[in-house]
Amino acid sequence: MQGNVQLTENIVEGCLKQRVRRLVHLSSPSIYFDGRSHLGIKEEQVPKRFHNHYAATKYLAEQKVFGAEEFGLEVIALRPRFVTGAGDNSIFPRLLHMQRKKRLSIVGNGLNVVDFTSMQNLNEALLSSLLATGSALGKAYNISNGTPVPLWDAINYVMRQMHLPQVTRYRSYGLAYSAAAINEGACMLWPGRPEPTLSRLGMQVMNKDFTLDISRARHYLDYQPQVSLWTALDEFCGWWQAQHAI
Template sequence: MKILVTGASGFIGGRFARFALEQGLSVRVNGRRAEGVEHLVRRGAEFIQGDLTDPDLVLRLCYDVEAVVHCAGAVGAWGRRQDFHQGNVEVTENVVEASLKQRVRRLVHLSSPSIYFDGNDHVGIKEEQVPKRFNNHYAATKYLAEQKVFGAEEFGLEVIALRPRMVTGAGDTSIFPRLLNMQRKNRLSIIGNGLNKVDFTSIQNLNEAILSSLLAAGSALGKAYNISNGTPLPIWDVVNYVMRQMQLPQVTRYRSYGLAYSAAAFNEAACMLWPGRPEPTLSRLGMQVMNKNFTLDISRAQYYLDYQPQVSLWTALDEFCGWWKAQQ
């Protein structure tokens, strides 16, 4: 099978492209940074550089491939709506249109469970529990991009969307690096009572889910799937495990949720007024994520994709810590 992987210079896209090559697939990759895909080219991937906002470039990327794994997108919770719309919605529209024009058989779209998050506790949330209003521009545009993908089904494109929660492992630059940096500066505190449980996903388990999505048939198609390790854990136990592995002091200081949320709101307001609107070090969304229970029901993926997480979170964290130490 010949596939295209977008966003291959990033964590998820890069790790899946490598995994696909190891499985014997023919892989074409696209990414923002050429140096970020050098290791894939050395392993046999074809690299075509360019901006996914260019429809002609995307049309060329989709030529002569059987399936597209679309991992590229704008991430984060701070920034202008138009930037998130371009990076998530417009780029996805280009990928969908090019897939249809080039008669690509299947599109696997990497979405996000952030679409569910409304600042409240949620346990065992199912795929259909999408709120009427979204918490931020990222969540809103990721859901709108999903709708663009599913809209192509009526034109013959086979589609699947995956919503993986807090993916980690070697190459993760989004979750733990920021927490490690804050703890080194003695600025990290447990928000609330520290007992809230959340889901994480090993990158290796996500790779298996993506591969299953490429091979799935029949009633498995045309659906969105929650993906996680399926074993929710107290988030601060996980954070302190990483701190121990990195020989840093554990987080033991507590801060009330109300105080933390107010401080984050003040920090956001200050950044809005500052020239260039820099991203705040504290955000209201960040305080909510670190304080609320947020777990996914993965039974749909288990049933339709035969998704059975094999790699534990602790193994994924050891992988991340070993990789991060090597980077430092």
């Protein structure tokens, strides 16, 4: 994960050497996550201590980008949440794999609401960042669809579209968290230290409310998300099925 920082440093250095005018950096709202529920998080709500090493390195990488301003590089950082759509190789492929293995359970009561970002909306935010001027520069921006949804509604929508059984089994948060801790410990002791199939961070993410305030992006970047989550999920399902057609 330290590669987050080193890679960013290399990119910044390359931009300065080649006299690139502007760098739009893709960061992550994971920097805000502290294991608790939060609604309407603003950009300045960065914790004093980070919940995990990944969040710490993402924020440090972001600071490396902003540090280049003094050398004349125009910079903007975007923090998009749960990006999905055609080409999503991160969120839903893992969930589909777990459901096919019958390992996916609703953590807690299943009512937690979260933000997603449709791929096309992120592309619009990137374009707006390239065209931004004046006071819009030098800032970090939360990016999402701006319409929080219950996480498990979105997951089960994908399951239906992919003709898989919906996730109906519930597991208490405490039990899920404990099982993940045991799984992490076992993987640490196992030869080769394989990646845990369950993690404490994963259980927290699947159980907690987590939404962003995108008013800064609306104001400075004129960001107006147009593509709904459901459209993005349809695009993901169509793309995924085409990729895995027999």
